[in-house]
Amino acid sequence: MKRKLVVLLGLALCLFVALGASAKTYTIGFAQTGGNEGAWRDAETASVNAAAKDMGINLKFVDGQEKQEVQIAALRSFIAQGVDGILLAPVVATGWDEVLQECKQANIPVVLLDRGIQTSDDSLYVCKITSDFVQEGKRVGEWLSKKMGGKATIAELEGTPGADPAIMRQKGFAEGIASYPGMKIVLSQTGNFNAADGKQVMEAFLKANSRINAVFAQNDDMAMGAIQAIQEAGKRPGKDIVVVSIDGTRPAFEAMAKGTLNAVCECNPLLGKIGFETLIGAINGQTYPKWVIQTDGLYEASQAKAALPTRKY
């Protein structure tokens, strides 16, 4: 009896896979973190939508509201709807094993977009397509060290606590300034990757320590807030206090053109096309390295004006 059931299930599964492979339009679920991190994430969502349109993909989009439980519920509903594949931008790094196990059992490949996860079983997902956050932090750290001549009093604006880019960029930045003992981070707090908190934190920092002459913001939105706080404190951002950040959104390039932001390491959000291509490859049995790296460039203020017209986000 039991064996019969297994055979039947197996047959059904084969049929399902065969149907999935032969079907022309793929149905793909995308669980976004929640579009709550400003321009960068908006650009990523737009890129996924545009790529879905171009490639004739039936896209099911769920806004995760910055909550893991919402994303987990989204994944379960994707399984229930029988999607062909899932793109996941995980809001936090841990706690995904159980739901990914369910995806695996349902034979639905999962590609991680723009962030990685920590899991004991790498076979639970196809691969992650991200920038190398550590590298981004490191490049910014090295650039700042050279700019400041190896000596600076630095304030750091951290991202959402526990988020992958926040942890990695912090680590990378620390590596970048490690060989310069004069580079000291005196204050570090979370600005939750948004401008309002970035402004409030910087406002308090400037009063706590008047010697701060460099700011490392882990994303552009916080840098925009920090620049305003610096101006309101009667100092010149970009001159009295050197500001560097990561992401490379359009407002950041505009700020660089104005001279209020000194350098930014790009973190390319246009992941839609490569995300779908990888996912469809995986559906058809192709294998990928666990980490598909997006290459990012570092831009200085002097390059901003020239680069501005070509920026897509």
Next chain:
Amino acid sequence: MKASKFKRFMSQGNVGKLMWSVLALALLLVFNALFTPVIFNMKIMDGHLFGSLIDILNRATPVMLMGIGMTLVIATGGIDISVGSVSAVSGSFTTVLLVVYGLPLAYCIVVGLAVATFLGFWNGFLVARVGVQPIVATLIMLALARGIATLFAGGQTILFSNRAYEFIANGFLFGLPFPITIVAVVFVGTALLTRKTALGLFVESVGCNPVASRYSGINVRSIKWAVYVFTAFCAGMAGLINTSNIKVADVTRSGEGLELDAILAVVIGGTSLDGGKFSLAGTIIGALVMQTLTTTILTRGMPVEFTRVIKALVVVLIILIQSESFRKRMRNLVWRKAHEVAS
């Protein structure tokens, strides 16, 4: 001897609830005077005051505005958890009309506030007319208002550059940030309206016993309805301040979680969630306590991992001190200990 004197002082009924929130604020400031004296630095820059204390006042204004409305809602025995989302709506409408449609600012602000106020009208309708539980009615609005704000902005964060609009949060009047003036006007207006007319009494009466209020001729429905409309209006103004502050309508993020801060400000201010008596001044102090805590944490540069826990611990302490029965128990404990030592 000493213990009994202390006991008598503490049990005197006229020790106002307000005293405890003022005490909490004072304790925080004393802590800072000892360990973070930099917070008291103040100077005059470009003709206005500049310092951490001013920041505290300024950053607390959105929660103060929401808190003033929330105090009245809670006094009627209700609650409004939609204020954060509703605040995003006014920011979204005002900014989109200004930037995308190029309408005059005054018109944009009026429409932004009107839309937010209308959402309060809907909340009031559900609570007072249909009889939906306040937390359910406003929970619906918490999601709906965020959706409306996001939809109207097309899911985008919208940057703007407009001197007058930026003035709302970044301007100065009488040497102080302009939002403080806004709060002062709303506070004085609300206090006059509730204390110099019978309106405040009606609100308290509805919160204490709606049935008895109705029998004594108070229009319970209208009172309940009105407080939700007023709260949404306050939230709308808070939204304008938040948006003006960063010169961006961050529709998905703006005002997020502020409903909890507003409720906490009311509670720390000594207004009971059971409804009835309320204290507007208490709410203002409550908002100041919360913001002082935040600014202290930021200025001291405490590790990120601890900040929320520290906040929670301080709030629990404040609320415990306010509780009559907790104080009684502690008094008895101290009294007994004192006796044991004496004998």
